[in-house]
Amino acid sequence: MAPSNWWFSLVMFVVFLFSVACFIGSPAEGFYLPGVAPRDFNQGDELQVKVNKLTSIKTQLPYDYYSVPYCKPGRIENSAENLGEVLRGDRIENSIYVFHMREDKLCNVVCRTEELVADHAKKFQDKIDDQYYVNMILDNLPVAVLKQRQEGSTVFKSYERGFPVGFKATYIEGGEEKYFIYNHLSFTVLYHMDADSMASRIVGFEVTPYSVKHEYEKPLDKERPQLTTCNPDTKQFVSAAQPPQEVKKGEEIIFTYDIAFKESPVKWASRWDTYLLMSDDQIHWFSIINSLMIVLFLSGMVAMIMMRTLYQDIARYNQLETQEEAQEETGWKLVHADVFRPPNNAGLLCVYVGTGVQFLGMTIVTMIFALFGFLSPANRGALMTAMLLLWVFMGLFAGYASACLYKMFKGTEWKKNTLKTAFLFPGVVFCLFFVLNCFIWGEKSSGAVPFGTMFALVFLWFGISVPLVFIGSYFGYKKAAIEDPVRTNKIPRQIPEQAWYMRPAFSILIGGILPFGAVFIELFFILTSIWLHQFYYIFGFLFIVFLILVVTCAEITIVLCYFQLCSEDYHWWWRSYLTSGSSALYLFLYATFYFFTKLEITKVVSGMLYFGYMIIISYSFFVLTGTIGFYACFWFVRTIYASVKFD
Numbered sequence: 193m194a195p196s197n198w199w200f201s202l203v204m205f206v207v208f209l210f211s212v213a214c215f216i217g218s219p220a221e222g223f224y225l226p227g228v229a230p231r232d233f234n235q236g237d238e239l240q241v242k243v244n245k246l247t248s249i250k251t252q253l254p255y256d257y258y259s260v261p262y263c264k265p266g267r268i269e270n271s272a273e274n275l276g277e278v279l280r281g282d283r284i285e286n287s288i289y290v291f292h293m294r295e296d297k298l299c300n301v302v303c304r305t306e307e308l309v310a311d312h313a314k315k316f317q318d319k320i321d322d323q324y325y326v327n328m329i330l331d332n333l334p335v336a337v338l339k340q341r342q343e344g345s346t347v348f349k350s351y352e353r354g355f356p357v358g359f360k361a362t363y364i365e366g367g368e369e370k371y372f373i374y375n376h377l378s379f380t381v382l383y384h385m386d387a388d389s390m391a392s393r394i395v396g397f398e399v400t401p402y403s404v405k406h407e408y409e410k411p412l413d414k415e416r417p418q419l420t421t422c423n424p425d426t427k428q429f430v431s432a433a434q435p436p437q438e439v440k441k442g443e444e445i446i447f448t449y450d451i452a453f454k455e456s457p458v459k460w461a462s463r464w465d466t467y468l469l470m471s472d473d474q475i476h477w478f479s480i481i482n483s484l485m486i487v488l489f490l491s492g493m494v495a496m497i498m499m500r501t502l503y504q505d506i507a508r509y510n511q512l513e514t515q516e517e518a519q520e521e522t523g524w525k526l527v528h529a530d531v532f533r534p535p536n537n538a539g540l541l542c543v544y545v546g547t548g549v550q551f552l553g554m555t556i557v558t559m560i561f562a563l564f565g566f567l568s569p570a571n572r573g574a575l576m577t578a579m580l581l582l583w584v585f586m587g588l589f590a591g592y593a594s595a596c597l598y599k600m601f602k603g604t605e606w607k608k609n610t611l612k613t614a615f616l617f618p619g620v621v622f623c624l625f626f627v628l629n630c631f632i633w634g635e636k637s638s639g640a641v642p643f644g645t646m647f648a649l650v651f652l653w654f655g656i657s658v659p660l661v662f663i664g665s666y667f668g669y670k671k672a673a674i675e676d677p678v679r680t681n682k683i684p685r686q687i688p689e690q691a692w693y694m695r696p697a698f699s700i701l702i703g704g705i706l707p708f709g710a711v712f713i714e715l716f717f718i719l720t721s722i723w724l725h726q727f728y729y730i731f732g733f734l735f736i737v738f739l740i741l742v743v744t745c746a747e748i749t750i751v752l753c754y755f756q757l758c759s760e761d762y763h764w765w766w767r768s769y770l771t772s773g774s775s776a777l778y779l780f781l782y783a784t785f786y787f788f789t790k791l792e793i794t795k796v797v798s799g800m801l802y803f804g805y806m807i808i809i810s811y812s813f814f815v816l817t818g819t820i821g822f823y824a825c826f827w828f829v830r831t832i833y834a835s836v837k838f839d
Contacts, residue, residue, distance in 0.1 A: 230460045231331060232391035233293040239381070239394075241289035242271060244327035244334075245281055245638050247354065249724050249791070251322050251798045253637040254281035260319055260357070261312040263288045263303035263447050275580060275648065276573025281639035284329065291330075291381065293392060294453045298429065299422035302447040304412070310441040316358065317371045317439055325354035325725075330381065331394040332570065336467065338398050350469050353725065355401040358439060372436040374401035376422070377449040382456040395456050395463035403436035406446040422448055464570050468729045487710045487740050491747050527762040528833055529681040534601040535765035539609050541822075542601070544769065546594025546661075547617040548819020551812060553586040554579060559738060562731035569727040580652065587614065587657040591664025600674040610665040614658045617815060621808055622653070628804045631797050677834035687761050694759050696767055699752055704774030706748045707817055708782075710740045715779065719786050723802070745772035745817050746824030753825045764825060772821025776814035780806060 245254040271284040328335040336351035358373040382396030406421045422430050561567050567575045594613040633640040714737045721728030749771045753764050783806040793799055
């Protein structure tokens with residue numbers, strides 16, 4: 193291909209990706225989740241507030257809402273949860289907070305703790321120390337604290353999910369630091385009214401928490417309690433100026449709330465926009481596009497150099513007419529009789545390639561569903577559920593890819609190879625996951641996976657994934673073996689002494705830098721969404737970064753493989769896998785840097801959880817990128833050796 197055509201194709205590709213980013217990477221205007229229908233409410237209809245887990249970015253250990261002595265309804269009922277929600281530690285239950293549509297009520301007394309016992313006070317204090325947040329849900333919308341920032345004359349509105357359990361402060365100057373609880377919640381429900389039907393749809397759920405030491409005229413009427421610190425009849429409402437409610441043994445705590453309804457111009461289909469609004473969206477755009485341009489043009493230049501050099505090599509090799517000229521020639525043509533020699537541990541390579549195909553299939557299909565809005569944050573747990581189910585069903589392709597490669601290597605124990613494909617990667621991940629789950633269980637956290645869910649995971653693995661791997665492997669092994677374009681000698685060729693920069697360790701470590709650079713910016717946002725409990729929804733950007741990752745892994749592996757073959761080293765099978773797969777090492781190192789610079793985790797168990805899960809993520813990334821690099825190199829080597837004439 194002429195250089196001018198290369199540049200034209202590259203520019204068109206950049207324009208295409210930029211167009212995709214503009215179309216699907218922008219904040220979701222008119223956001224609508226396929227398969228979720230809006231609910232209409234008439235005036236006076238009952239609205240049941242549900243409570244979810246308590247979360248903390250300091251411990252990363254979620255807890256059930258009722259694990260601390262909050263006000264409880266007469267009967268606690270669990271809402272149905274999908275697999276992803278259970279694995280995330282969600283525990284959605286009913287609450288004592290009940291509203292009626294478009295009916296404001298002030299100073300509602302929820303319950304009264306006459307004398308806080310030491311154990312209950314300790315639980316509240318521990319949660320305040322660890323900066324836990326309370327999460328509630330109304331009509332599938334999470335409760336949020338309203339945050340506003342002003343840029344010029346424009347006021348931007350954003351949400352912070354949940355509200356703190358309480359805070360620590362020195363109430364009297366020079367005094368000791370004490371614990372205070374947010375015992376008064378001022379709720380605001382935003383609704384959009386249909387002018388024709390007069391029905392309302394909930395489009396926002398806001399809260400402003402207050403800590404107030406309630407007072408009343410004794411004795412308190414339990415049927416109709418009247419407070420002096422919050423009484424609509426006397427126009428006394430809760431404010432931040434009132435004395436706060438301390439948490440300590442023997443303290444009386446009265447929990448109250450206000451509810452106000454406010455009409456909003458926001459339509460139901462756009463109600464998630466404020467939740468998903470990013471405060472640093474301009475930085476995000478600039479970083480992604482900057483990374484996109486650098487990586488794409490670098491990859492394009494590398495590809496042009498490679499293609500021009502290869503065309504000259506192939507033309508020169510094919511013009512050699514005499515035996516003497518051929519013997520004097522050096523380069524990648526000399527190893528043609530050894531380049532397709534099966535590597536050491538060929539079976540293990542087949543297993544990892546098959547697992548990588550399984551990951552690649554899962555990633556692509558998950559991206560497609562996410563781009564269409566099915567895996568939005570509005571559908572809690574859907575992303576994790578989809579990934580697990582797709583992983584299971586992609587076992588068919590894992591078995592097929594592994595068996596095809598194994599047969600090409602002239603392997604005979606295909607059943608043993610299939611068992612390794614079905615059990616090696618999932619087994620390592622499951623064992624690590626089980627150990628981490630034991631630590632979570634020891635902390636009595638709701639993040640611990642229940643026995644029933646663990647059994648469901650094992651059933652998905654043994655009952656569906658393993659049989660599918662065997663079916664795929666059966667058809668892959670029945671298929672005709674892939675023929676090598678050149679014959680392989682029985683006696684291996686001696687590899688000459690390699691320069692220091694061409695030795696495996698250095699070459700492999702260098703190869704992982706560029707793929708990691710392609711995902712570096714987006715990785716920050718992904719880690720932030722996982723560990724700082726923020727929404728991640730820009731799947732358009734993620735899809736573009738994934739495409740860049742695939743191109744980068746392929747090209748850097750091809751380039752280094754070409755240099756390796758030119759230095760007459762034909763051991764390229766494993767090195768091609770490890771070259772792009774080494775980007776997982778940089779991912780883990782960045783995760784370690786992120787832990788010490790962005791997170792405030794102090795508990796040993798929480799640190800173990802972080803690094804345990806990041807090992808699983810890095811291991812998965814290694815398998816994915818390694819497989820991409822391997823197949824790119826496999827195609828490249830077969831193509832160049834098929835294009836040269838051999839005696």
